[in-house]
Structure formats: C-alpha cells, structure tokens
Amino acid sequence: MSEPLSEVLPQVPSEVSSEFSSEPYGGSFARRAAELDAADELAGLRAQFVLDDAVYLDGNSLGALPRSVPGRVEDVVRRQWGALRIRSWDESGWWTAPERIGDRIAPLVGAAAGQIVVGDSTSVNVFKAVVGAVRLANGPGGEREADAGRPGPVRDEILVDATTFPTDGYIAASAARLTGCTLRPVAPDEVPDALSGRTAAVLLNHVDYRTGRLYDLPSLTAAVHAAGAVSVWDLCHSAGALPVGLDEHGVDLAVGCTYKYLNGGPGSPAYLYVRREHQHRFDSPLPGWNSHADPFGMTPDYAPAPGALRGRVGTPDILSMLALEAALEVWDDVSIEAVRAKSLALTDFFLECVDAYVPEGAVESVTPSVHAERGSQVALRCAGAGQVMRRLIERGVVGDFREPDVLRFGFTPLYVGFGDVERAAGVLARLL
Incomplete structure (x- = not known):
C-alpha cells in the first residue's frame, strides 16, 4: 500500500503564514472574497488537488498535483509494469x-x-x-x-x-x-x-x-x-x-x-x-x-x-504519459468557458486588491487590463523583484519572477480561490 499523501509530501511550516494571514488586510475585500468563493461553481474542484496552507500562484510554471495521480502511477508501476510487463503495451493500452x-x-x-x-x-x-x-x-x-x-x-x-x-x-x-x-x-x-x-x-x-x-x-x-x-x-x-x-x-x-x-x-x-x-x-x-x-x-x-x-x-514515455492521463480526469464535465470566466474574475480581483493595498508606485502592472488581451496571469514590475518573491514564498505566497524586475502570479481557476487572491495581495502589501 502507498503511504498517505500527508506523509510523503512536504508540508508548509506553521510559522509561514501566522504573521501575515491571521487577519485579512482589508475587511471589505475579505468579505467580498468570501462571497465570491461561496458563489464559485468551480470551487469544489479544489478538493481534487493536493494543496497546503500556501497560496499557490505558480500554476503557470507547474500545476498542482491532482489527487488521482499517485494511485494511478502506483498501478502503472506495480501492476501494469510489475505484473503484466510487456503485455501492457496491448492489455493496458500503452x-x-x-x-x-x-x-x-x-x-x-x-x-x-x-x-x-x-x-x-x-x-x-x-x-x-x-x-x-x-x-x-x-x-x-x-x-x-x-x-x-x-x-x-x-x-x-x-x-x-x-x-x-x-x-x-x-x-x-x-x-x-x-x-x-x-x-x-x-x-x-x-x-x-x-x-x-x-x-x-x-x-x-x-x-x-x-x-x-x-x-x-x-x-x-x-x-x-x-x-x-x-x-x-x-x-x-x-x-x-x-x-x-x-x-x-x-x-x-x-x-x-x-x-x-x-x-x-x-x-x-x-x-x-x-x-x-x-x-x-x-x-x-x-x-x-x-x-x-x-x-x-x-x-x-x-x-x-x-x-x-x-x-x-x-x-512513448509511459510513466509520465499515464500520470498526465490521470491528471486530465479533473477536467471531466468542466467547461473551459467557465474556467475563463473565473480566470478573468480572479485576475481582476487581484489587480483591484493590489491597487487598494500596495503603496502607490511600489509596483506597476504590465499585464493588460483589457480582458481580450489578458491570459491567466498577472505580471507586476517591482524593484528588487527577485528578493521580493523570495520573501513572499517564505510567507506562504508562491509565485515566481523573471529578470530583471517582474513578479509573476499565475491563476489556475481549478484550485485558486478569491480568498487566496486577497491574502496574496495583503502579504505583498505588507512586504512593500
């Protein structure tokens, strides 16, 4: 039997978020985030991923682990490869x-x-x-x-x-x-x-x-x-x-x-x-x-x-390919149009929170404000972006940066919520 995910996956230290998330940075935005999360038709999908207390906004670099994947990979290794061996090319559909x-x-x-x-x-x-x-x-x-x-x-x-x-x-x-x-x-x-x-x-x-x-x-x-x-x-x-x-x-x-x-x-x-x-x-x-x-x-x-x-x-690279097949199961009955609608709502809300929380002039958005020209990430130009991102990650907000001065935040609608967005903007504001 495989070990529980909680035992094999690294956990975020409890002190990561204590200083920065015990109270919301802005009460009205926190209340709006709670209302938006309650009305989110995709909110239930979050439970299908392995997540911790961190706000994970780096899905535009590496998506989170779907819960169905470890068991599927174990089956591929133990049964398909271990027991069936070469028969799996036909019998397991390799x-x-x-x-x-x-x-x-x-x-x-x-x-x-x-x-x-x-x-x-x-x-x-x-x-x-x-x-x-x-x-x-x-x-x-x-x-x-x-x-x-x-x-x-x-x-x-x-x-x-x-x-x-x-x-x-x-x-x-x-x-x-x-x-x-x-x-x-x-x-x-x-x-x-x-x-x-x-x-x-x-x-x-x-x-x-x-x-x-x-x-x-x-x-x-x-x-x-x-x-x-x-x-x-x-x-x-x-x-x-x-x-x-x-x-x-x-x-x-x-x-x-x-x-x-x-x-x-x-x-x-x-x-x-x-x-x-x-x-x-x-x-x-x-x-x-x-x-x-x-x-x-x-x-x-x-x-x-x-x-x-x-x-x-x-x-074909069977191990990673069949892990991908298991990961794609989270998309069953999910509308890409609904995903897009939530993506735009998340990025809009993040930009609004950043505008309200972050000191004026500390960051500059280089992501278009027009929906038709925006993907599912927000890029903020910021002095010392590399150090700022390291400090964000230490405090439980995970994004990344690109040289010379860009903070990148990716919003994966399947598992990112509006509460995550508000918290991330609050932590950024405190750091700056």
Missing part, C-alpha cells in the same frame, strides 16, 4: 496512449478528435511543427532550382515572435538553418505588416510568458493565411486556462506543454496538433519507428502513418 490522451486534450483547445498526439517535449514539437510548416508552405515543387542562382525553398522566410520564450527562438533558428530559410523576429502586433510572398511559417505565442498578454489568435492566423503562409502557435500559457479554438480559427499547427494549467506533472509530455486537412502532407523532420505506417515491419524505408500519428517519433 501503445495507443499518445493519441488517446491527445483526444482528451483536444476539447480544451477547441479541436476535434484525431488531430493531437502526445509525446516528446515542447521544444521537440516546436521543431517538428516549424520544419513541417515550411514544407507545407512550399509543397511539391516548392524548391528553387539550384542553377537558378538562388537554391532553396520558394518561401524562404520564417517569422518568429520577437518576445518569445527563448527556446522557441533557438528552435526556430535551427529550423531555418535546416530548411534554407532566413529567420526574422517580429513583434506579434507587427506580423500582418511583416508578411510577404516569401513567408513560409509564422511561430507565435498565444500568451506572452513574461507579461501575460493574450494575442489575437483568430486575426493573426487569418493574416498568415492571407499571405499564403502556415501558422504555428505555442499554447503553453493558454491551454487549460482559456478557450483557444484551433479548429474554429483555422490554425494549421500548434504545440503545448501539459505541466502548467493541465497539471500533468514536472516534465510531463507535450503535444502536437496537426490540422486534419494537412495531415496527409505533414512531413515531420523526425521520422521514427513509432510514426511508421507499419512500425513492427522494421523495413529500411520510411512510410508515414496516417493522420496525426505521423507526429510520433520514438517509444
């Missing part, structure tokens, strides 16, 4: 896990079944997607003749979000070298004007990881298509926090991680979305035996599997 779990993620990002495959890291999937996008954009006969004086693809430019998470930029640069393209960093707002007949692929982040700004996926995707290029979206900071609408808005390719708002655990596998109409032409730069049409034929020639399966590469 072989079909990448597409089965992809179908569980699909509704959360607005995709029909059969278009998402789970596996590999976000970085590896970005590489597959960007190279695949260049190949889709150029199509059969899309290479210039070498004797024309300019060998390479007809569409020979990749646009990448200039403010992107660094790895996306590194991967895009490598993809450009591999495909004979040039890489051009541009701000997302400048993409429509930067597009041309040379543009092959455009890699954008749905939500800016530093500021929490939400970019206009529908209009930017439409602009990319109008130029004849292929869109690739990074959904790491939006999937599980807000509606995405991949199918509705005609997104070509998308990638995302599962350890943030999807709560899959540290290093849990990422996913790749390939729009159905592109699947027969999607040419992955990483063909592997798991994406072969006949994987056990062991033939020397590669023939890609049909559908999104051609996004697979090697043997």
Whole structure:
C-alpha cells in the first residue's frame, strides 16, 4: 500500500503564514472574497488537488498535483509494469496512449478528435511543427532550382515572435538553418505588416510568458493565411486556462506543454496538433519507428502513418504519459468557458486588491487590463523583484519572477480561490 499523501509530501511550516494571514488586510475585500468563493461553481474542484496552507500562484510554471495521480502511477508501476510487463503495451493500452490522451486534450483547445498526439517535449514539437510548416508552405515543387542562382525553398522566410520564450527562438533558428530559410523576429502586433510572398511559417505565442498578454489568435492566423503562409502557435500559457479554438480559427499547427494549467506533472509530455486537412502532407523532420505506417515491419524505408500519428517519433514515455492521463480526469464535465470566466474574475480581483493595498508606485502592472488581451496571469514590475518573491514564498505566497524586475502570479481557476487572491495581495502589501 502507498503511504498517505500527508506523509510523503512536504508540508508548509506553521510559522509561514501566522504573521501575515491571521487577519485579512482589508475587511471589505475579505468579505467580498468570501462571497465570491461561496458563489464559485468551480470551487469544489479544489478538493481534487493536493494543496497546503500556501497560496499557490505558480500554476503557470507547474500545476498542482491532482489527487488521482499517485494511485494511478502506483498501478502503472506495480501492476501494469510489475505484473503484466510487456503485455501492457496491448492489455493496458500503452501503445495507443499518445493519441488517446491527445483526444482528451483536444476539447480544451477547441479541436476535434484525431488531430493531437502526445509525446516528446515542447521544444521537440516546436521543431517538428516549424520544419513541417515550411514544407507545407512550399509543397511539391516548392524548391528553387539550384542553377537558378538562388537554391532553396520558394518561401524562404520564417517569422518568429520577437518576445518569445527563448527556446522557441533557438528552435526556430535551427529550423531555418535546416530548411534554407532566413529567420526574422517580429513583434506579434507587427506580423500582418511583416508578411510577404516569401513567408513560409509564422511561430507565435498565444500568451506572452513574461507579461501575460493574450494575442489575437483568430486575426493573426487569418493574416498568415492571407499571405499564403502556415501558422504555428505555442499554447503553453493558454491551454487549460482559456478557450483557444484551433479548429474554429483555422490554425494549421500548434504545440503545448501539459505541466502548467493541465497539471500533468514536472516534465510531463507535450503535444502536437496537426490540422486534419494537412495531415496527409505533414512531413515531420523526425521520422521514427513509432510514426511508421507499419512500425513492427522494421523495413529500411520510411512510410508515414496516417493522420496525426505521423507526429510520433520514438517509444512513448509511459510513466509520465499515464500520470498526465490521470491528471486530465479533473477536467471531466468542466467547461473551459467557465474556467475563463473565473480566470478573468480572479485576475481582476487581484489587480483591484493590489491597487487598494500596495503603496502607490511600489509596483506597476504590465499585464493588460483589457480582458481580450489578458491570459491567466498577472505580471507586476517591482524593484528588487527577485528578493521580493523570495520573501513572499517564505510567507506562504508562491509565485515566481523573471529578470530583471517582474513578479509573476499565475491563476489556475481549478484550485485558486478569491480568498487566496486577497491574502496574496495583503502579504505583498505588507512586504512593500
């Protein structure tokens, strides 16, 4: 039998919150928080997570542990691996896990079944997607003749979000070298004007990881298509926090991680979305035996599997993949629209509490106030942000910071309440 969670998980020391949370910082805000929590239709989901006395506002980096996961992992290890052993590839469904779990993620990002495959890291999937996008954009006969004086693809430019998470930029640069393209960093707002007949692929982040700004996926995707290029979206900071609408808005390719708002655990596998109409032409730069049409034929020639399966590469990481599958069960009967509504309410309330509590001029929000431009985090510019965040964590408010001066607070509506928000703002105010 496994040990109780209370015995195997670290506990927050009792002194962490005694000084800062014995009384609410502002009575009227505390009363409003209690009223909002009482009316919250998602409040019951909090019980499905392993939480302590800390206010956990770092789900945009690592989601909290769903209670269903430890028992599932124990079953995978003890029974499926320990007893059934290799039979589990068939009897326990290991072989079909990448597409089965992809179908569980699909509704959360607005995709029909059969278009998402789970596996590999976000970085590896970005590489597959960007190279695949260049190949889709150029199509059969899309290479210039070498004797024309300019060998390479007809569409020979990749646009990448200039403010992107660094790895996306590194991967895009490598993809450009591999495909004979040039890489051009541009701000997302400048993409429509930067597009041309040379543009092959455009890699954008749905939500800016530093500021929490939400970019206009529908209009930017439409602009990319109008130029004849292929869109690739990074959904790491939006999937599980807000509606995405991949199918509705005609997104070509998308990638995302599962350890943030999807709560899959540290290093849990990422996913790749390939729009159905592109699947027969999607040419992955990483063909592997798991994406072969006949994987056990062991033939020397590669023939890609049909559908999104051609996004697979090697043997799936079964332990972390099935932990993710268990984590996704918390989404049963949960509406992503309800999650978005609570996310906006939480971030609105936090900004209101910060404005009321924190000394004027001590912090500056760099997260847009307009709902249509806000993800599910709030970023505050603050002098000495690194030290401030360390002191917040010592006092039971867990967020993170990004150089040089940004405090980041992520709001996961499945387990963050309005009382948490009010307490976090109060602790911040006392520190400043």
